[in-house]
Amino acid sequence: MDAGEYIKSRAGRVEEEVYSRLPEEPKEVYGMLKEYISRGGKRIRPVLALASCSACGGREEDAMPFAAAIEMFHNFTLIHDDIEDSSPMRRGRPTLHMEYGVPIAINSGDALYNLVWDLLAKEVGGERFREGAGILIRSFKAVAEGQGIELNWYCENRFDVGEEEYLRMVGGKTAALIGASCEIGAYCAGAEGMRGPMMEFGESIGLAFQIKDDVLNLTADPSKYRKKIGEDIDEGKRSMIIIHLLASLEPGARGKVVGALGKKEKSGGEIEEIIGLAKEHGSIKYASDYAERLVRKAKGSLGAVENAEGRRLMESLADYIVNREK
Amino acid sequence: MDAGEYIKSRAGRVEEEVYSRLPEEPKEVYGMLKEYISRGGKRIRPVLALASCSACGGREEDAMPFAAAIEMFHNFTLIHDDIEDSSPMRRGRPTLHMEYGVPIAINSGDALYNLVWDLLAKEVGGERFREGAGILIRSFKAVAEGQGIELNWYCENRFDVGEEEYLRMVGGKTAALIGASCEIGAYCAGAEGMRGPMMEFGESIGLAFQIKDDVLNLTADPSKYRKKIGEDIDEGKRSMIIIHLLASLEPGARGKVVGALGKKEKSGGEIEEIIGLAKEHGSIKYASDYAERLVRKAKGSLGAVENAEGRRLMESLADYIVNREK
Numbered sequence: 001m002d003a004g005e006y007i008k009s010r011a012g013r014v015e016e017e018v019y020s021r022l023p024e025e026p027k028e029v030y031g032m033l034k035e036y037i038s039r040g041g042k043r044i045r046p047v048l049a050l051a052s053c054s055a056c057g058g059r060e061e062d063a064m065p066f067a068a069a070i071e072m073f074h075n076f077t078l079i080h081d082d083i084e085d086s087s088p089m090r091r092g093r094p095t096l097h098m099e100y101g102v103p104i105a106i107n108s109g110d111a112l113y114n115l116v117w118d119l120l121a122k123e124v125g126g127e128r129f130r131e132g133a134g135i136l137i138r139s140f141k142a143v144a145e146g147q148g149i150e151l152n153w154y155c156e157n158r159f160d161v162g163e164e165e166y167l168r169m170v171g172g173k174t175a176a177l178i179g180a181s182c183e184i185g186a187y188c189a190g191a192e193g194m195r196g197p198m199m200e201f202g203e204s205i206g207l208a209f210q211i212k213d214d215v216l217n218l219t220a221d222p223s224k225y226r227k228k229i230g231e232d233i234d235e236g237k238r239s240m241i242i243i244h245l246l247a248s249l250e251p252g253a254r255g256k257v258v259g260a261l262g263k264k265e266k267s268g269g270e271i272e273e274i275i276g277l278a279k280e281h282g283s284i285k286y287a288s289d290y291a292e293r294l295v296r297k298a299k300g301s302l303g304a305v306e307n308a309e310g311r312r313l314m315e316s317l318a319d320y321i322v323n324r325e326k
Numbered sequence: 327m328d329a330g331e332y333i334k335s336r337a338g339r340v341e342e343e344v345y346s347r348l349p350e351e352p353k354e355v356y357g358m359l360k361e362y363i364s365r366g367g368k369r370i371r372p373v374l375a376l377a378s379c380s381a382c383g384g385r386e387e388d389a390m391p392f393a394a395a396i397e398m399f400h401n402f403t404l405i406h407d408d409i410e411d412s413s414p415m416r417r418g419r420p421t422l423h424m425e426y427g428v429p430i431a432i433n434s435g436d437a438l439y440n441l442v443w444d445l446l447a448k449e450v451g452g453e454r455f456r457e458g459a460g461i462l463i464r465s466f467k468a469v470a471e472g473q474g475i476e477l478n479w480y481c482e483n484r485f486d487v488g489e490e491e492y493l494r495m496v497g498g499k500t501a502a503l504i505g506a507s508c509e510i511g512a513y514c515a516g517a518e519g520m521r522g523p524m525m526e527f528g529e530s531i532g533l534a535f536q537i538k539d540d541v542l543n544l545t546a547d548p549s550k551y552r553k554k555i556g557e558d559i560d561e562g563k564r565s566m567i568i569i570h571l572l573a574s575l576e577p578g579a580r581g582k583v584v585g586a587l588g589k590k591e592k593s594g595g596e597i598e599e600i601i602g603l604a605k606e607h608g609s610i611k612y613a614s615d616y617a618e619r620l621v622r623k624a625k626g627s628l629g630a631v632e633n634a635e636g637r638r639l640m641e642s643l644a645d646y647i648v649n650r651e652k
Contacts, residue, residue, distance in 0.1 A: 023467075029474035080436060084429035103410035103477050106432060110406060111470040113436070117443060118467060121459040130455045133447040141349075141444060144437040148355035151429050 003320035006313065010050050010060070011043035017068040021119050029111050032096060032104075037075050039091040044321050045181040046071040048202060051317055052185025055310025056194045063188035065123040066132055069116045070181050073136070076116070077143055079109035084151060085235075135187060135195075139180030146172025153238055159246060159258045161238045167207065175206030197301045201314065204298035208322045211291040214239035215284055216324065218275050224325050230271040236261045240290060244283040245274075253277075295322050329646035332639065336376050336386070337369035343394040347445045355437050358422060358430075363401050365417040370647050371507040372397040374528060377643055378511025381636030382520045389514035391449040392458055395442045396507050399462070402442070403469055405435035410477060411561075461513060461521075465506030472498025479564055485572065485584045487564045493533065501532030523627045527640065530624035534648045537617040540565035541610055542650065544601050550651050556597040562587045566616060570609040571600075579603075621648050 001009075018037060023030050046067035053063035081087075082095040083102055089095060097105035124132055149169045153161055182202030186194035216225065217232045218241065232239055242261070246254050257277065260270045278284050298318050305311040327335070344363060349356050372393035379389035407413075408421040409428055415421060423431035450458055475495045479487055508528030512520035542551065543558045544567065558565055568587070572580050583603065586596045604610050624644050631637040 026471050026475055028478040029471050077436075080432050084432055101481060102428070104474065104481065106406050106410055107470055107474050107477060110403075110439070111467070111474065113439065114463065114467045114470055117459065117463050121456055121463050124456070127453075129459075130447055130450070133443065133455075137440065137443050137447050141437070141440045144433055144440055145352050145355050148430065148433050148437065149352055151433060152354040155427060155430060 003313075003316040006051070006317070007042060007044065007047050007320065010047045013064070014043050014046040014050075014067055014071055017064055018071055021068065021072070021115055023115075028104075029108060032100060032108055033075075033112050036079065036090075036096060036108075037072075039093055041075075041091065042321075043071055044317075045074055045178060048178065048317060049181040049185045049188075051310075051313055052182040052198050052202075053189045054185075055305050055307060055314050056186045056189035056191035056198070057307065057310075058185070058189025058191070063185050065119060066136065066184045066188060067181070069119050069136065070177065070184070072112055072116045072119070073140060074177065076109050076112040077147075079105055079112065081147065083109075084147070132184060132187060135180050135184050139176040142172040142176030144172075146170065146174070146176070149173075150238070154236070157262055159238065159261060161243055163240065163243055163247075166238060166240055166243050170207055170210045171203065174210045175203040178206030178209070179203035194304060197304050201298045201301040201318070204294045204301065205318045205321055208291040208294035208298065208318075211240050211287050211294070212322050212324070214241055215288050215291070218278060218284060221325065230275055233261065233271045233274050234266050240287040241278050241283045242274075244286045245278045245281055248281040248283065249277075291322060295319070329639075329642040332377070333368060333370065333373050333643070333646065336373045339390070340369050340372040340376075340393055340397055343390055344397055347394065347398070347441055349441075354430075355434060358426060358434055359401075359438050362405065362416075362422060362434075363398075365419055367401075367417065368647075369397055370643075371400055371504060374504065374643060375507040375511045375514075377636075377639055378508040378524050378528075379515045380511075381631050381633060381640050382512045382515035382517035382524070383633065383636075384511070384515025384517070389511050391445060392462065392510045392514060393507070395445050395462065396503065396510070398438055398442045398445070399466060400503065402435050402438040403473075405431055405438065407473065410473070458510060458513060461506050461510050465502040468498040468502030470498075472496065472500070472502070475499075476564070480562070483588060485564070485587060487569055489566065489569055489573075492564060492566055492569050496533055496536045497529065500536045501529040504532030504535070505529035520630060523630050527624045527627040527644070530620045530627065531644045531647055534617040534620035534624065534644075537566050537613050537620070538648050538650070540567055541614050541617070544604060544610060547651065556601055559587065559597045559600050560592050566613040567604050567609045568600075570612045571604045571607055574607040574609065575603075617648065621645070 015037070019034065022034050049063045049067040049070060050060040054060050078090060079096050082090055083097045083105055087095050088098050095105070096108060100108070120129060120133060146169045149165075150173060152158070179199045179202035183195045183199035186198040214232060214237075217227065218230060220229060222229055228234070246257060249257060257274060260266060260274060295318055299315055302311050302314050305314065341363075345360065348360050375389045375393040375396060376386040380386050404416065405422050408416055409423045409431055413421050414424050421431070422434060426434070446455060446459060472495050475491075476499060478484070505525045505528035509521045509525035512524040540558060540563070543553065544556060546555060548555055554560070559568075572583060575583060583600060586592060586600060621644055625641055628637050628640050631640065
């Protein structure tokens with residue numbers, strides 16, 4: 001089975017598990033969550049948890065409660081992030097706060113996060129709950145910390161963000177949960193020694209995933225890409241590309257780009273000009289190469305996976321997740 | 327020790343425990359939480375958890391991790407509720423979203439909720455964690471459900487709310503967490519048979535607390551009261567008093583009151599007129615009597631507390647919490 005097929009089949013099982021955990025009543029709280037989660041998404045985090053469990057010699061179903069909890073947590077963060085970023089659309093439909101207003105969307109996100117712990121407290125026994133919860137909670141904290149760091153850049157209109165600070169932010173906001181997904185798989189397989197390597201694998205592909213996402217946003221084929229090309233620049237996002245570009249420019253040119261990025265409304269010409277500069281100064285290639293190195297590093301973490309088939313599965317998932325065209 | 331002194335001394339210990347759980351870094355996420363929590367509050371929920379544990383024959387410190395977790399959860403809900411209700415002030419200072427903006431306030435609330443689980447996963451062992459988490463999570467769900475029901479009344483501009491629906495809302499939003507605080511105390515004391523009675527005690531005083539709060543909002547001595555008299559009417563709140571009043575009025579008069587309540591801006595005269603009608607139709611007395619009955623019912627749930635001193639402590643806490651003047 002290739003990575004795409006594997007993801008699709010396991011995603012279906014995760015979705016069934018998640019739906020079974022959503023209460024019917026009160027409808028005004030939970031009804032919208034069912035619709036929201038059913039909009040789709042690749043479910044890469046829970047699928048990685050199942051795959052990692054299997055690659056470490058466990059049964060996929062042993063990781064299912066944690067996998068479903070991770071997907072629920074991820075959707076909770078999307079609901080709140082969309083409010084925080086004022087995003088109007090999510091997966092082809094209005095974001096929850098656009099459809100129901102900010103108050104109800106905040107509360108529904110909170111209700112979904114409650115369900116993460118409801119599931120775990122019900123389904124995972126004793127010491128295993130505590131240990132597994134510890135793995136998850138470390139990543140949940142990192143997600144909020146990463147998001148808080150990024151929000152602060154916007155609020156304080158900071159463009160002097162360095163690469164290290166950027167990696168710390170993405171390491172929290174994106175990579176920590178993917179790392180925890182892989183680690184929890186090893187934990188559920190009872191493969192204590194594999195927890196560290198699997199976490200490193202997940203964190204590396206998590207970082208690579210985000211950096212590639214940023215590259216794609218500026219270079220994708222518009223006929224295949226779901227978002228608007230250059231949207232990140234329109235939103236003034238501090239990506240590895242922008243950080244590299246700003247560091248490569250002379251003070252005068254840098255000031256001009258910072259000025260353009262900080263503006264609320266940007267013309268198509270301004271966005272194209274910044275993309276052009278990023279190409280010219282090698283910033284897109286720099287980020288792309290960085291992501292490739294991370295994928296190689298991730299695969300290197302799989303050396304301790306004894307089962308060759310399991311290792312190939314994890315490798316193919318890494319390639320699939322990082323090499324997207326949309 | 328009288329109830330006020332007891333609350334004060336135990337609140338101090340809970341605060342120490344809570345502060346010790348707030349990470350130092352990143353400051354942009356956790357710094358504001360420390361300031362927010364240190365603004366005060368009576369800490370009645372965690373103090374009830376400690377008192378209930380002691381009354382059921384346990385040691386107060388055995389309930390401390392859960393007590394601190396409950397106070398942290400409560401503060402998280404305040405941060406998000408204030409955004410949802412567009413409240414400008416909290417405990418004499420601007421609400422977090424007024425001070426830092428909505429995005430950062432949402433995220434800091436989420437970060438605080440993460441810390442609730444961080445504390446529990448670290449401090450409470452094995453099966454106890456799972457069982458105790460189960461008690462908490464049921465109440466956490468109820469809080470979001472109650473809040474969702476109330477938000478819906480506002481969004482759909484509904485004034486046809488009946489008493490039963492009102493009690494379900496407050497039962498979730500306010501009483502469930504107070505019930506869980508008392509139940510967790512019994513649980514931590516190892517007094518399985520006392521979990522039900524203590525939960526009932528807490529839920530009854532939780533309801534009574536909210537109903538008295540609504541009475542106080544219309545009848546308090548302005549020189550002692552911290553809020554504006556009649557603020558609830560200004561905000562169009564569906565309280566037991568308003569529900570009773572609307573049910574007591576003829577259709578014409580009811581339509582007029584509903585019209586006034588639904589208006590964004592209300593004059594002082596309109597607010598006073600509604601308070602006058604509530605007095606005239608016995609709605610304030612009705613709510614006040616209802617709360618008194620709940621307090622008697624709560625005390626009735628304490629029959630199974632064998633320790634007379636413990637029972638007196640719980641009774642005095644009930645009186646203290648419900649009979650406030652501010």
